[in-house]
Amino acid sequence: xxxxxxxxxxxxxxxxxxxxxxxxxxxxxxxxxxxxxxxxxxxxxxxxxxxxxxxxxxxxxxxxxxx
Numbered sequence: 684x685x686x687x688x689x690x691x692x693x694x695x696x697x698x699x700x701x702x703x704x705x706x707x708x709x710x711x712x713x714x715x716x717x718x719x720x721x722x723x724x725x726x727x728x729x730x731x732x733x734x735x736x737x738x739x740x741x742x743x744x745x746x747x748x749x750x
Contacts, residue, residue, distance in 0.1 A: 684750050687735070694721070694739070696730040697748070703741060717742050 685692070685700055692700070695710040704710035707729075714729045720740045721731060733739065735750040 684746050684749055688750075691720045692748065693729065693734045694719070694724060694726065694731040697733055697739060698729075698741070699745060707749065719735075 685697055694714065695704070695707055697712045698704040698713060699706070704713050710729050716726050718741075719726050721733065722738055726739075733748045735748050737748045739746045741747070
C-alpha cells in the first residue's frame with residue numbers, strides 16, 4: 684500500500700516510495716526491464732499518473748495507491 688497526500692503520484696514516484704528504485708534514472712531503467720501492470724494493463728511509462736484505488740503489480744508484488 685502506498686499512501687499519498689496529493690491527488691496522484693507518478694509510477695516513478697511509486698517505485699522510489701516503495702524502495703524499488705533509488706533514483707529517477709534507476710526508475711526509468713526499471714520501467715523498461717520489469718514486468719509492471721497498472722490496473723491489469725502493462726505499463727512502462729515512468730510518468731504514468733497513479734490515483735487512489737489504482738492497483739500496481741511489479742514483478743508479481745501488488746501495491747495499491749491510497750489517499
